[in-house]
Structure formats: structure tokens, C-alpha cells
Amino acid sequence: MTEKKILIIDDDQHLLLGLSARLKAKGYRVICAADAISAITVARKEVPDLVILDLGLPAGDGFRVLERMRDLADLAATPVIVLSARDPADNKKRALDAGAVAFFQKPPDNHEFLSAIRHALGETIALSTFLKT
């Protein structure tokens, strides 16, 4: 099985560092972007299997990135998990409506966050197949 590729879009360098270390340890290939514009460029070039997206970003917020991705054929179907410090009361529904598959408020619980990543990558479905065999 080829390594799944995850793009983390966040302007906090420490978060990028800490989260990539964790995801790399779980066997994923991680690429990073720190602003809305380079996020799209990187995403188009790399075509990740999953995007972890912050909402407050330089040069356009996360919602703009989400919209832009949905317009691009290569990226329209890529699952996006939003990871933001913003209040879920105001942003969760909006993010899900815009096409995100999950919303996590910072800091996320590592275990739950990883489950969501696995699920978004279609890895949990394999369990049912596993169960069958």
C-alpha cells in the first residue's frame, strides 16, 4: 500500500512541526502550507489524499481555500478536516456545509483526531472487509 499523503494548512509553524511529527510516526507522508495561496498551489501540485485545514490563514481564510478546492477538479473530492481554534458554535456547521468532513477545535484529542483522519481516508471501511474475511 502506498503512503497516504496529507496536506496540513496552518500558519502556526509549531503546529505544523508537532502535527507532522505525529502523522509521520503513524506512517503518513506529510506536506505543509502556511497560507491560503500557497496552500492551493501545493495542493494542486501534490494532490493530497487528505487536507487538514486551519480557518484563520494569511491571504484568505480557510473557507476560501475550501471553496477554491471544490472548484478544482483534482481537489473537489479530497476530504478536508478543519482544525481551528475558532468556536465550533459559529464555524462547525459552516465548515461542514462547505464540504469539510469533520471539524475539530484546537487542541484536538489525539485519539479522536486520528480516528477521523483514518475514517476520512477510507481506512475504517476496510474494517468491515476485515471483519468479513
Add this chain to the structure above:
Amino acid sequence: MTSEASLRVGASEYLPSATPIRSPLDSGLLRESANIEVSDTLRADLLDLDAWRQILTTFGRTTRVAVALTDSQGQVLGKCHNAQPVWQLVHDAARGWGTGCPFCITTHVPCTAVADALQTDGVVMVHDQAGLTHVAVPLLLGKLRLGAIIAGQVFDRYPDPLLLRRVAKEFGVSAQGLWELAREQRPVSNAVLQASGDLLCALGQAFLRQRYGAILEAKLAETNGRFRLLVEGVRDHALFTMDPTGRVTSWNGGAERLLGYAEAEIMGRNFSCIFTREDIQNRVPEKQLNKALEAGRVENEGWRVRGNRNQFWANVNITALEDAGLARGFAIIVHDVTERRKVATVLEEARQERACLQEKLLSHVSHELRTPLTAIYLFTTNLLDGIHGDLTPDQHEHLTFALDNVKQLKSMVGDLLDITRVETHKLTVEPQHLGLAKLIDDVLSTCLTNAAVKNISLRSDVAPGLPFVWADPARVRQILINLIDNGIKFAPAGGTVTVATRPYAENEGFLCLSVSDTGCGISRENREIVFDRLSQVRSTAEASRSGLGLGLFISRELVSRHGGRIWVESELGHGSIFYFTLPAFSLAKLCALVLTAPNLEAGCVTLIAVDVAAIEGAVQADILLEIRKVLERCIRPGQDVLLPSMSDAEPVGTFFIVAGTDAKGFEVIASRIVRELQNFDSASKLKPVISSTTLLLAPGQFGEEQIGDVASRVDQLVQAHLLGKERLK
């Protein structure tokens, strides 16, 4: 003076010519007077000498008697006529005369003529020793004995000279003078005196009756006048009355000014014209009158309409007027409180604005705190999980401490935001069908680390067979963790914290959860304030405190958002028990979202069953939960409801959706569900199918009861489906 100075001869030797004459009591006013308690003022008004003077003086002149008025005790109120010089003489000579009968020779023995007259209700004639005669005529008003008229006659025969001398001596006047006077006065016969008594009686009663009527009329007019002045004088309030059907029967100046209708214009019209069109459509005027009839009085505020269609915010008082159990109409007071309301609105807006600013600030602070917190959390957990290599036991322990502190900081940041949400009314809960046993186990395992540090044991005591609750799992967790952490904080090392759930005896619609500890307890005064904002009860057992002191305040708010209540029972030194209640899950309540009268009346409520089956083998519970999430995304909150599985066992492979839609709308929902499920699982061999639908048609009018019926029908259908006894048709 001798005691024999006054000799009463034959106190009642007067033989009435007819039955005593009383007030005929024919008028309504006087009939009522029989039962009226006459006040001292009224009594004095009735026997006012000035009023009586003319009639009595005329009478005295005509029949040549002296006339005086007394009260019911025989006290002379005044003489009206003293035509006879002998009385003038005697009167002038006597001292302290005003308290005695003017026609008795002696003054210090009370004259019994009046008493006798009042007792017998008849005319009484008295002779005294000096040969002087007088007649007492009672004044009766219904059953009331007000007083008497005394008419005095000098002589009915020529006086005995001996007596004359005695009288002259008694009063210190000349006997000769008396004799001269007696001779000048022509004696009046007893028969004349008797006739005079009868006449006086009839005259007196007639005058009394007339006078009473006049006094009552004057008083009534005065009261009415005062009332009218009062009502008219009130300019700031509209005062008006209505008949029982709501038609205006009186209208004051304030009403004219405030409501903009002239009296002539509004009289006889229904008062609903001062209501808004919407209120009239909703039958608010009738409802208010009915409420006033029930309660006697009703007060409310709302928009009312002036004659010129302008609206104002009114405070309205409606009082039902009743007489002997019969509804006579209503009295209404309307006050324009638009200004007050404006001020209140401005104040409320200012408060909201302040709360919003505060929320923005705290939201910003929370956001800014979360970013570094996330970095610390990630690096700490990365190290702890060995991502960067193995740790020494010390390093591991210290990093665990760091992580605990990060978690505490995280929950404090969350509390800060919750507090502002309370202020801006944004603290919301998303209730769902929730089993408590598993949730409590989860919570206890979360708190285990914390408890272990203080060597405190955690127990759960969940009564078997409890119904589910209708609550937000994340929020119930939050409340329980707050309470358990508190218990751990206050319990001494080696103590116990127990979480228990029980049915709530006071209200079957709720379950009661409790968190008890073996800590130091809370004093009575502190029990009142522990749930207040920023309160943290100082304890002697432990000096240092952690946290913001917001936990119980937020818990209270969260419990009340669920519709429950929270309280504490405690005794100093014997630990505390915190209780809170959560609503029990009720299918009827849940379905009420969709089973609305309009939906049912339109016959457009559908029950959809989605069966999930693996083509081969069983479906894993995790996957069923995921499918549930997908289905939740398909439904429109408030219009459709995804029913929870009806049993407490493992998740079931059938989901039910109650949708507010007709057969045509159903197609739309069905295709949406199919599409979503395909997106969810194209790779696996799961097969979710819409197995059946039932249109829950029920014609007719719908009230609470009928909605309950349909809800129980949903319940039956779902249960039947789950039991496999019958397929839904």
C-alpha cells in the same frame, strides 16, 4: 333640692288614639335604611336642629306648645320654640340646663319620657308635680331609634298656689310672677295635647323621612361628583368600563386623550378596536376578558392602537365587575408605557452590546490561548508517545504532569467561553437519545488519573433498567467531570467519590444523577452560593485551589438548558452530594418536532425505515454509528427526526426517520439518503436499503392529545419492526 322635686305622674297614661305612627318605609332608600348602620355623623345630620327649626317653630306657634329635639338618650339637642313665658322664666333661672329635659321642673333626674317613647315606639305624655305636662314623640327611621321631639304644655289646669310657691322657690323666681304668667296662659286641655302629640308624630316622621332621603341624595351626589372629578382628572391613564360583552359603557378624559376616541364616538363599541389586527385575529380581546372573569383581574402589556392607528406600548389592567355573583362588566385602566419600554429596550441593547463585546474579547482570548496550547499539547504527547525516542521514567512522569496541566488549561479556556455564552444566551445544548451507564463509565475512566493522584476511589452506582435521557452527551460529560473533579478536590486522601443515577421521585419525566464525596462538606450559607459565578468556597482542609471557580456555575447553566435542576445536600464534616436532573427520553417529545398540527393536518408525515445489512455477515457497531451520522446529515433539523434505536442493546441495523413530508416529498428524501449512503460506502459490501415507508395520515383537528397518539403509533410501528413481528406497510 329634694329628690321629690320631680314627681312623675303616670308615665304612660297617654292612650294612643291609634297605633304608633312610624315611617311608612315605602321608598327603596328607606327600606334599605332598616339595615343600614347609621353613623354618628349621619345621626347628627338627621337631627340637625337648624333643619328642624322651621317645622317645629311653626308647629309650636300653631298649637302654642314649646318644642325641643332630643337624641335617643334624652339629651336635648336644642329648643325650637319657647313661646311660653313660663318656660322662658324657668329656663333662664336654671343652670346646667342643657343636659336635662327642658320641660321637667327638676334638672338632675333624667326625664324618662323620651326613653319611654323610644321603648314603646309611641307617644308618651308626662305630668310633673307642678302640674306641667309634656309629650315625647319618638323619631324612628326603620328600626333605628334616633331621638324624640318633646312638646311642652304649661298647664292643663290653673296651678295650685302651693305648687307655684314650691316651683318659685326651687328656681328662685317670684311666685307672684309665675301666677301672673299662669293666668295669662290659657290652659290647654288634655285632648288638645293628645291631638297635638299625634300630629307632631306624623309631622316629625314625615320630615325625618324627607330629610333622610335628602341627606342620602346629597351624599350620593357628593360621592359621584368626587368620583367623576377623580376619573376625569386622571389624564395619564385611560379609564373606562364595559358591559360583559366588551362594549364600552363609560370613557374618561384620559381615555379620550390616550386612545384617541371621543366619548360619543366610542360608547357602545367593542373595545377590541384598541387592539392590533393580529391580536384581534388571535382573539386576544376575548381571551383577556375570559381571563379577567376567571381570575377577577388581569394585567398585561402589549401593543395597542389609537384611533389614528398609531401604536403604543400599553400596560393594561382589566378588572371584572361582579354583583352578587353576576358579571356586570369590566373596568379597564390603560397606561402608555412606550417610553418606559424604550428605555428598557435601550438598556437591554446596551447590556447585550456589552455582553457581545465581552464575548468577542473572550472569544479572541480563547482563540489566542488555544494556538500555543495546541503546540504544547502536540509536543508533549509526541514525546510521551515515544515519537522522538524513549523517555526515562522521570521524564515520562514530568511530561505526564505537564499534559495534565495542559488539559486543565484547555478546560479553563472552554469555561471562559461558556461563561460569555451564558451572558449572550448562546450557551446551547444539542440533546440526543443517551444511555447513562456507558457515559458514566467513560467519564469515570477519564477522571481516574486525577483520582489516583490523591488515592481516591471512584464508584458508579447506576440503577438497572433506567430509561434513556434526552441530553447533550458532551455537556453531560462536562457537568459530571466538573462535579467529580470537585469531589476529588475536596475529598481527603483515601476517600471515595460516587456517581449514581436514580429515577427522580418528584417528576417521572426526569432522571436524577448524583455525585457524592466523603469530603469536608459545605456549610449552610455556602450551599446557597456554590453555584454562583466565581464562587469558590474556602476550605480548611485544603488551602490551595485550582480552576476558575466557574465549574458549578456553568454546570448549573447547562443543567437548566436541559430543563433540569441542580442542587446540593451537605453537612460539614460529612461530605456533600450534588444532584442534578435530566429529562428522560420521550419519543412523543422528540416526534413533536415533526408531528406538528399543520404537518398532520396536511397528512404529510412519513416514517421511513432504512435497513443496513452486510451482504455477508454482521455489520460492525462502529459502522452503524457512522451510518447514523450520515443519515443525520440527510435530515433537516426541526423538520425531520432520526429516531434512536428503541432498545438499550447493541446498535440495530435499522434506522427510522420521521419526516414531515408527503409521498412526493418522500421521493426527494429517499434519493437524498441513497446518494449520501453511496458516497459513504462505495467500497464496502454494505447494503443500506430503504425498506419501508408509512404515511402517518390522520385526518381532522390536531391537539396535544392527537399528537401523542400519533407518537405512540410511531412507537408501536418501530417496536413491531424491531421485533420482526411484522413488516411496516
